[in-house]
Amino acid sequence: MADPRFDPQDTDFANRVRASFERQDAMKTIGATLTKVEPGVVHIELRWAQALTQQHGFLHAGMLATALDSACGYCAFTLMPVEAAVLTIEYKINLLAPAKGERFRMEGVVIKPGRTVTVAEGRAYAIDAGKQKLIATMGCTLMAVVGRDGIKH
Amino acid sequence: MADPRFDPQDTDFANRVRASFERQDAMKTIGATLTKVEPGVVHIELRWAQALTQQHGFLHAGMLATALDSACGYCAFTLMPVEAAVLTIEYKINLLAPAKGERFRMEGVVIKPGRTVTVAEGRAYAIDAGKQKLIATMGCTLMAVVGRDGIKH
Amino acid sequence: MADPRFDPQDTDFANRVRASFERQDAMKTIGATLTKVEPGVVHIELRWAQALTQQHGFLHAGMLATALDSACGYCAFTLMPVEAAVLTIEYKINLLAPAKGERFRMEGVVIKPGRTVTVAEGRAYAIDAGKQKLIATMGCTLMAVVGRDGIKH
Amino acid sequence: MADPRFDPQDTDFANRVRASFERQDAMKTIGATLTKVEPGVVHIELRWAQALTQQHGFLHAGMLATALDSACGYCAFTLMPVEAAVLTIEYKINLLAPAKGERFRMEGVVIKPGRTVTVAEGRAYAIDAGKQKLIATMGCTLMAVVGRDGIKH
Numbered sequence: 001m002a003d004p005r006f007d008p009q010d011t012d013f014a015n016r017v018r019a020s021f022e023r024q025d026a027m028k029t030i031g032a033t034l035t036k037v038e039p040g041v042v043h044i045e046l047r048w049a050q051a052l053t054q055q056h057g058f059l060h061a062g063m064l065a066t067a068l069d070s071a072c073g074y075c076a077f078t079l080m081p082v083e084a085a086v087l088t089i090e091y092k093i094n095l096l097a098p099a100k101g102e103r104f105r106m107e108g109v110v111i112k113p114g115r116t117v118t119v120a121e122g123r124a125y126a127i128d129a130g131k132q133k134l135i136a137t138m139g140c141t142l143m144a145v146v147g148r149d150g151i152k153h
Numbered sequence: 154m155a156d157p158r159f160d161p162q163d164t165d166f167a168n169r170v171r172a173s174f175e176r177q178d179a180m181k182t183i184g185a186t187l188t189k190v191e192p193g194v195v196h197i198e199l200r201w202a203q204a205l206t207q208q209h210g211f212l213h214a215g216m217l218a219t220a221l222d223s224a225c226g227y228c229a230f231t232l233m234p235v236e237a238a239v240l241t242i243e244y245k246i247n248l249l250a251p252a253k254g255e256r257f258r259m260e261g262v263v264i265k266p267g268r269t270v271t272v273a274e275g276r277a278y279a280i281d282a283g284k285q286k287l288i289a290t291m292g293c294t295l296m297a298v299v300g301r302d303g304i305k306h
Numbered sequence: 307m308a309d310p311r312f313d314p315q316d317t318d319f320a321n322r323v324r325a326s327f328e329r330q331d332a333m334k335t336i337g338a339t340l341t342k343v344e345p346g347v348v349h350i351e352l353r354w355a356q357a358l359t360q361q362h363g364f365l366h367a368g369m370l371a372t373a374l375d376s377a378c379g380y381c382a383f384t385l386m387p388v389e390a391a392v393l394t395i396e397y398k399i400n401l402l403a404p405a406k407g408e409r410f411r412m413e414g415v416v417i418k419p420g421r422t423v424t425v426a427e428g429r430a431y432a433i434d435a436g437k438q439k440l441i442a443t444m445g446c447t448l449m450a451v452v453g454r455d456g457i458k459h
Numbered sequence: 460m461a462d463p464r465f466d467p468q469d470t471d472f473a474n475r476v477r478a479s480f481e482r483q484d485a486m487k488t489i490g491a492t493l494t495k496v497e498p499g500v501v502h503i504e505l506r507w508a509q510a511l512t513q514q515h516g517f518l519h520a521g522m523l524a525t526a527l528d529s530a531c532g533y534c535a536f537t538l539m540p541v542e543a544a545v546l547t548i549e550y551k552i553n554l555l556a557p558a559k560g561e562r563f564r565m566e567g568v569v570i571k572p573g574r575t576v577t578v579a580e581g582r583a584y585a586i587d588a589g590k591q592k593l594i595a596t597m598g599c600t601l602m603a604v605v606g607r608d609g610i611k612h
Contacts, residue, residue: 023208025203026206029182050178051179052178052179052182060219061219061222062223063215063219066214066215066216066219069218088248090245090396090425090447092243092244094570095242096571096578097571111553112555119596137570139553141395141447143422243549243578247418247425247445250418264443265440272400272443272549292400296576329514330513330514332511332521335511357487357488359484359485361479366483367528368485368525372521373521391515394520396554398550399549400548
């Protein structure tokens with residue numbers, strides 16, 4: 001997917017994304033790192049680890065989905081106003097091939113930003129011996145939440 | 154959901170499910186346990202843990218989805234023949250409320266079994282101070298795979 | 307599914323649903339009729355017609371989805387305030403069996419109502435010689451819209 | 460989306476698609492036409508018509524989804540062997556904007572072809588006064604069926 005062009009409402013969006021990402025202990029647990037934060041685009045990478053595997057020794061689809069959902073959520077978040085938090089309403093993931101590889105790149109891209117509801121798409125790639133393969137696609141609906149108790153970005 | 158009535162093709166289905174579950178290191182990493190294995194029905198439970206949280210201190214939706222996807226996959230697996238492995242083709246999850254609670258019960262139920270393709274539904278409940286709340290629903294499509302290299306149950 | 311119990315915000319909800327349904331020419335084109343309108347629950351029926359078929363002579367999945375999406379949208383609408391219109395954000399449909407039958411009943415039920423976002427589920431049944439069969443399931447996310455130009459209920 | 464490059468198994472794929480499309484009375488009812496048939500890519504167009512509208516006078520989302528699902532199904536069908544029929548297992552549609560326009564172009568593209576299961580993506584565009592706007596995205600899972608009674612392409 002070619003990256004879209006969006007104007008962020010808050011020029012400090014990348015710092016907001018990084019600060020929120022740091023507060024997610026689940027991201028530390030799975031070893032995810034933020035590798036790209038641009039307006040409407042976020043990439044997250046994951047390394048293969050035994051602790052994240054399913055019964056065939058591949059990366060568990062849920063771990064992949066966790067990182068891909070985060071990429072979608074944060075790409076939506078880059079375009080939200082400074083006071084908003086982002087919640088995932090729903091997502092759908094198609095698993096195209098086993099998550100077999102040394103590392104994995106999750107790409108989230110905004111398809112349609114909105115005041116309340118944003119739609120994003122995700123792509124997950126497995127990278128093995130320098131070659132990459134599309135292994136999952138995601139469609140994701142996110143919501144900007146302002147002033148809801150206990151929900152901050 | 155009332156539990157459906159299905160006749161398993163392999164009477165040893167529960168042992169197959171438990172053995173496969175044991176081989177998933179990702180399930181150990183998130184602390185998931187199998188709490189119900191019946192024909193067409195599997196429940197998985199998860200306890201809240203700091204290592205599984207998102208930025209608001211609730212359980213990360215991805216961790217919830219990981220366990221719910223496994224419940225859906227294994228409920229389909231209970232009805233498959235002894236030589237089959239199960240793969241998730243796709244799932245969709247609606248997140249209804251923050252995953253706030255002491256523990257979480259994921260229920261997977263087969264809606265339509267099939268020789269190749271099985272459709273299952275999932276429900277996730279948060280349990281807090283003895284009360285339970287529906288926090289997520291899933292629609293999931295699974296595939297029975299026989300004789301594919303590197304894929305065993 | 308057992309019908310949920312919800313308190314409508316507007317006691318005249320059934321008339322609002324019926325009036326909106328009447329304004330949908332697409333519902334006339336496919337011959338859909340409203341057969342149940344209760345708080346959080348709407349049923350729509352469709353008769354088999356040659357004009358609605360796919361290449362095997364069964365009802366086209368899209369026609370089924372059209373009626374099922376409407377059942378989901380209107381069940382959400384029953385619980386919305388009088389000034390709101392309802393928009394479908396997204397839906398996912400699993401087609402379980404060919405839509406073979408004399409008539410079809412689409413059931414929409416609210417799973418989680420919300421001020422802005424409502425989640426509903428749909429079930430489609432084929433009815434043939436007095437027997438009914440589940441042929442499709444839907445998960446659907448709806449949005450209440452107030453004061454948006456050109457959007458009325 | 461840039462069009463993918465796929466080698467069809469049957470060089471007569473375009474005639475198979477057109478013949479199957481002609482047998483769908485639902486496509487005639489909604490006035491859909493096939494405008495592109497290439498390996499892994501199918502476009503379908505629809506003109507606005509009063510008979511296809513929802514309560515705001517826009518094209519009913521279900522009619523859009525019907526044509527978009529067909530575009531996804533037929534793009535998968537272009538890559539299937541000559542004896543196969545195509546069935547939709549499931550699809551998910553995100554509605555990004557009201558279907559307001561003179562005509563609508565639905566694009567289906569194969570993301571991952573498979574012997575049994577194919578994953579496709581759809582995009583719907585509204586065209587008004589020469590300008591086009593993305594109004595819906597679809598993720599769709601299709602199945603190749605061979606030798607099943609009553610199911611032909």
